[in-house]
Amino acid sequence: MMLILPVVYFIVFKYIPMAGVAVAFRKYQAGKSIFGTEWVGLRYIGMFIHDGNFWNVFRNTVLLSIYNLIFGFPIPIIFALLLNEIKSKYTKKFVQTVSYLPKFFSTVVVVGMINNLLSPSTGVVNKVLEIFGYQSIYFINQSSWFRTIYVTSEIWQFMGWNAILYIATLSNVDTQLYEAAEIDGANRWKQTWHVTIPGIMPTIIITFILSVGYMLQVGFEKVLLLYTPSIYDTADVLQTYVYRIGLVANNYSYSTAIGLFQSIISLVLIWMVNQFAKKFSESSLW
Amino acid sequence: MAIQRSKGYSMFKAFNFIFMLIVVFVTLFPFLYMFAMSFSSNTAILQGKVFFLPVEFTIKPYLRILEQKDFWTGYRNTVLYTVTGTAVGLFMTTICAYPLSKKRLLGRGLLLKLIVFTMYFGGGLIPTYLLVNSLHMTDKIWALIIPGAISPYNMLIMKTFFEGIPQSLEEAAAIDGLNELGILIKIVMPLSKPILATISLFVAVWFWNDWFYPLIYINNNIRYPVTLFLRNVIMGSQMAAKNGQVMDSGASVVMPQSLQAATVMLVTIPILLVYPFIQKYFVQGMMIGSIKE
Numbered sequence: 001m002m003l004i005l006p007v008v009y010f011i012v013f014k015y016i017p018m019a020g021v022a023v024a025f026r027k028y029q030a031g032k033s034i035f036g037t038e039w040v041g042l043r044y045i046g047m048f049i050h051d052g053n054f055w056n057v058f059r060n061t062v063l064l065s066i067y068n069l070i071f072g073f074p075i076p077i078i079f080a081l082l083l084n085e086i087k088s089k090y091t092k093k094f095v096q097t098v099s100y101l102p103k104f105f106s107t108v109v110v111v112g113m114i115n116n117l118l119s120p121s122t123g124v125v126n127k128v129l130e131i132f133g134y135q136s137i138y139f140i141n142q143s144s145w146f147r148t149i150y151v152t153s154e155i156w157q158f159m160g161w162n163a164i165l166y167i168a169t170l171s172n173v174d175t176q177l178y179e180a181a182e183i184d185g186a187n188r189w190k191q192t193w194h195v196t197i198p199g200i201m202p203t204i205i206i207t208f209i210l211s212v213g214y215m216l217q218v219g220f221e222k223v224l225l226l227y228t229p230s231i232y233d234t235a236d237v238l239q240t241y242v243y244r245i246g247l248v249a250n251n252y253s254y255s256t257a258i259g260l261f262q263s264i265i266s267l268v269l270i271w272m273v274n275q276f277a278k279k280f281s282e283s284s285l286w
Numbered sequence: 287m288a289i290q291r292s293k294g295y296s297m298f299k300a301f302n303f304i305f306m307l308i309v310v311f312v313t314l315f316p317f318l319y320m321f322a323m324s325f326s327s328n329t330a331i332l333q334g335k336v337f338f339l340p341v342e343f344t345i346k347p348y349l350r351i352l353e354q355k356d357f358w359t360g361y362r363n364t365v366l367y368t369v370t371g372t373a374v375g376l377f378m379t380t381i382c383a384y385p386l387s388k389k390r391l392l393g394r395g396l397l398l399k400l401i402v403f404t405m406y407f408g409g410g411l412i413p414t415y416l417l418v419n420s421l422h423m424t425d426k427i428w429a430l431i432i433p434g435a436i437s438p439y440n441m442l443i444m445k446t447f448f449e450g451i452p453q454s455l456e457e458a459a460a461i462d463g464l465n466e467l468g469i470l471i472k473i474v475m476p477l478s479k480p481i482l483a484t485i486s487l488f489v490a491v492w493f494w495n496d497w498f499y500p501l502i503y504i505n506n507n508i509r510y511p512v513t514l515f516l517r518n519v520i521m522g523s524q525m526a527a528k529n530g531q532v533m534d535s536g537a538s539v540v541m542p543q544s545l546q547a548a549t550v551m552l553v554t555i556p557i558l559l560v561y562p563f564i565q566k567y568f569v570q571g572m573m574i575g576s577i578k579e
Contacts, residue, residue: 005382014409017413017417019413023416085298085299086302091303094310095306097562097565098314099309099310100568101314101565104557104568106516106554107495108495108513108514109516109554111520112520113319113320116320116547116550119543122331122334122336156312164569164572225517247411247415256410260410
């Protein structure tokens, strides 16, 4: 049957690595089989619980995710609502098409842009600061700026793309509902509040579940390109830590243990939010 | 009262329009700026004269990039990875999605559950890395292409689309003596061109932009894609910026900023060129994907 190849694929590349997390409980030696080395139980789990670095990285991940959610989640909704008020079809289409263009740029390209825009000697942001009489700031080398840069660039890159669903849902809201509301004397603001928002609520809930579920998987590719050792104190996140411990320092078992910890938290998160959504609304993932 | 309201509303409309102009400007500005930087002279950049348009036009940064052999091998590799990756990805996704779109398939529910589960949980970076290593794929193109051949998300989009094709068409073809594969190739695929285009584009863009998997799986830099070339330019200029110097290999000195900008332009231009023609497919994919979610 046709399915043989895909089934083999899922077993080999998805389920064997899942079993491969066994590495986290063994003392892995390079070149040996994933399953055949000395069993050490929870040693590596204990190791990261006592690792001060780990907790700092964990805190960074949670904070970065929360900031990204607080700003990154509502902004596409607001953008969609405002765009929906534009009556000219061409303007609407044009703005929308431009808005999701950055989604298709490689992270490397985006980081190249960030570097250039924020460069302390030549960057346009610092030039503008200088015009207004401020000192220029070495943004990408300061821990205190990292989260701002990260979240802003995420919004820049994904606002338009994340708004697509809302915009489509908005254009499907029954126009009769608006007419009825108008007859009842509702002004534009009230119409938005009582017709438009309820119309996109299910979409908002589903998107929210997904955002929370994938929350800890911060765009670590971007972090990996942006950070330097001098800003590790705010920029280092779980996945970059896993990468450095595992693939730079070659401590496979320890790295897998941390990765496993993150996967489990993510799974629990998505499950919890889904239960919550089931309880309080009609929409849920499963 | 009515006049008051409409006055407030037209105020809002004006502001909203201005707001949209700002959105368009902010979205495009970084790109315009890179364009301007990549064509501007060192002195203009150092004096901070560059904003929207090239100042003291020069093509030196481009010449500096184009004379590097690594850039050309990188570009060739990227094209190779994108084309092969898209072909393999599309093939695997199709033969996975098609059987799963059939309600009569034995164990369909369980298979789907097991596939969807991989969207929420996985072995993680290291176990996958060790697996790829033990399959001796490291440093080969397959390390980049095979482990991610089927994206469950794309597969579900395609499955949803296949489910919308009238069953009666396929039954008629079966009576005409076509087997499953024949039905897929002769009946289903021609009807599914839009979705096949969408998925191909998703996959192609992904391969074009990928840099992390080449970074971990490819050791030999003659196999680096162009994104890694760009990364090295960026890293190089980060170092240079830190040490307060300009890159001075060769006769003519080129600012690292404009080198970076020129490389960014060269990597992004193919995407920009096709974007106006293909963007509707992306939106379409996003919409079909949302039905099932």
